[in-house]
Amino acid sequence: MGRLRTNSGPAEDLLIELNRDAGVPLHRQIEGSIRASIRAGRLRAGASLPPTRTLAAGLGVSRGVVVEAYQQLVAEGYLASRSGGYTQVAASMPPAAAGGGSAASMTQPAARSAGFRAGFRAGFRVDFGYGRTDVSQFPRAAWLRSVRTVLTTAPNDRFAYLDGRGVPELHGALCDYLNRVRGTSSVPDNVVICNGYGQGISLLIQVLVRHGARRIALEDPSPNDDARVLAGAAGLDVVGIPVGPDGVQVEALHRADADAVVLTPSHQWPTGGLLSAAARAEVIRWAKRRGAIVVEDDYDAEYRYDRSPVGAMQGLAPDHVVYCGTASKTLAPGLRLGWLVVPPQLVADVAAAKVLADRGSPVIDQLTFADFLVRGEFDRHLRRMRPVYRRRRDALLNALRTRLPDLEPAGVAAGQHVVAWLPPDLDEAAVVTAAARHGLGIHGVGPYRIAGTGPGGLIFGYAILGEAAIAEGVALLATAIREVRGP
Ligand SMILES: Cc1ncc(COP(=O)(O)O)c(C=O)c1O
Numbered sequence: 001m002g003r004l005r006t007n008s009g010p011a012e013d014l015l016i017e018l019n020r021d022a023g024v025p026l027h028r029q030i031e032g033s034i035r036a037s038i039r040a041g042r043l044r045a046g047a048s049l050p051p052t053r054t055l056a057a058g059l060g061v062s063r064g065v066v067v068e069a070y071q072q073l074v075a076e077g078y079l080a081s082r083s084g085g086y087t088q089v090a091a092s093m094p095p096a097a098a099g100g101g102s103a104a105s106m107t108q109p110a111a112r113s114a115g116f117r118a119g120f121r122a123g124f125r126v127d128f129g130y131g132r133t134d135v136s137q138f139p140r141a142a143w144l145r146s147v148r149t150v151l152t153t154a155p156n157d158r159f160a161y162l163d164g165r166g167v168p169e170l171h172g173a174l175c176d177y178l179n180r181v182r183g184t185s186s187v188p189d190n191v192v193i194c195n196g197y198g199q200g201i202s203l204l205i206q207v208l209v210r211h212g213a214r215r216i217a218l219e220d221p222s223p224n225d226d227a228r229v230l231a232g233a234a235g236l237d238v239v240g241i242p243v244g245p246d247g248v249q250v251e252a253l254h255r256a257d258a259d260a261v262v263l264t265p266s267h268q269w270p271t272g273g274l275l276s277a278a279a280r281a282e283v284i285r286w287a288k289r290r291g292a293i294v295v296e297d298d299y300d301a302e303y304r305y306d307r308s309p310v311g312a313m314q315g316l317a318p319d320h321v322v323y324c325g326t327a328s329k330t331l332a333p334g335l336r337l338g339w340l341v342v343p344p345q346l347v348a349d350v351a352a353a354k355v356l357a358d359r360g361s362p363v364i365d366q367l368t369f370a371d372f373l374v375r376g377e378f379d380r381h382l383r384r385m386r387p388v389y390r391r392r393r394d395a396l397l398n399a400l401r402t403r404l405p406d407l408e409p410a411g412v413a414a415g416q417h418v419v420a421w422l423p424p425d426l427d428e429a430a431v432v433t434a435a436a437r438h439g440l441g442i443h444g445v446g447p448y449r450i451a452g453t454g455p456g457g458l459i460f461g462y463a464i465l466g467e468a469a470i471a472e473g474v475a476l477l478a479t480a481i482r483e484v485r486g487p
Contacts, residue, residue, distance in 0.1 A: 030069035039122050047089045125439035126473035130417040130461030135332045139381045146371035164351030166193025169370040183311025185318045186341040192350050193361050196338040197326045203353040205230045213259035217241050219248050221448035227262045240450030247275035250282045260293040267300040270459050272411010287320040294321045300415035305390045319343045395467040399474035416463035421455050428456030434480035
């Protein structure tokens with residue numbers, strides 16, 4: 001066993017144990033040791049590593065062995081090469097997970113809410129975690145031009161407190177965009193700006209309760225960290241409406257005795273169905289008959305690959321549908337920018353709830369987004385990103401077809417994730433756990449079900465993965481599935 005601990009300076013203090021009898025190549029041992037130190041927080045973001053020559057000499061290995069280990073970790077994103085020839089722990093490395101969670105524990109329910117929207121999850125070779133958009137593609141230069149314009153031209157009174165709906169410039173720009181691209185029927189007076197869908201649904205639930213709502217219907221399956229939690233906390237009964245290949249099953253809605261329903265009609269989350277025209281019309285009839293509200297979460301609508309986008313339901317019944325949009329998928333979740341188009345009778349109450357929540361969203365960001373929309377930069381960005389995501393989706397579907405032909409992909413026409421249904425002989429939880437053991441992060445559909453059972457399925461978030469990583473991820477999954485199936 002060889003071991004290096006040099007003390008000539010912080011950049012050379014690195015603990016690595018080598019076992020020459022282990023039958024594991026030395027570069028892999030070095031790699032594993034450094035990776036483990038980063039994950040455990042012993043090597044923190046920005047920490048410099050010893051020069052390859054120094055480390056090689058200390059460990060008694062050739063320099064090529066250390067170079068290979070560093071290169072692998074650079075490719076995985078753990079390390080970054082800096083000009084001047086030295087290597088650092090990548091700045092994007094998050095602090096170590098509390099308790100040093102293992103790859104397997106990251107997929108357990110307790111960690112899920114922290115894990116899935118958290119961007120990079122350490123501990124996996126490949127991570128199909130969903131809800132992530134490729135923020136490396138954020139249009140910084142165009143956004144900066146809009147920031148400059150806003151800071152140069154906005155009148156002083158825009159920087160004072162506003163009413164709860166947000167800045168007028170953004171109301172107008174959003175209406176023009178949404179009516180043109182999403183087929184909404186919106187007017188500036190009915191738009192409320194909020195901090196993403198997450199805050200939008202929170203405000204809406206408060207207002208629905210104030211208006212006497214007792215029961216809310218949610219798609220089953222659907223996210224387990226927003227409307228479901230908020231509605232429960234607000235004292236609403238939650239009822240799940242089963243989802244089929246074409247979205248929510250409307251007959252079940254008729255039996256639900258609900259005052260409101262939350263839908264993802266353009267790309268059901270997570271199963272990917274598109275709600276048919278007939279089902280949309282039926283949901284609207286239901287809402288009108290009951291005086292109920294439809295909350296339309298249009299989170300993924302801009303990314304549709306195989307056909308033109310389908311217009312929003314809100315355009316069919318602006319008095320009964322609240323349209324919810326977000327910049328989280330199209331630009332970046334960290335912007336925390338979302339918008340609601342609210343039926344006229346609820347606008348004042350939603351705006352009042354927004355004031356109570358935080359006295360309004362940051363004004364400079366709202367003005368910037370308005371300028372960005374008006375200049376056509378949003379359309380340009382979407383035009384640029386659609387083929388990028390489409391290529392990643394195609395890489396995923398090709399890899400699944402080749403390596404795992406008995407999985408059945410669904411909802412592939414749109415969005416940034418795909419569900420693949422498992423054949424009946426495969427237990428979803430066993431596959432997810434085996435995948436984690438092999439270094440693959442992936443979520444099953446099961447944890448998002450409300451009433452309980454249904455076929456096993458896996459959710460593949462592909463938006464931030466390159467085509468090679470997608471192929472590697474599917475290969476890891478194939479290995480895990482072979483293991484679950486046994487000899
Ligand atoms: C179903 C669904 N709706 C909405 C959002 C966007 O949420 P927010 O705008 O709060 O970032 C997401 C993000 O992952 C989502 O999965």
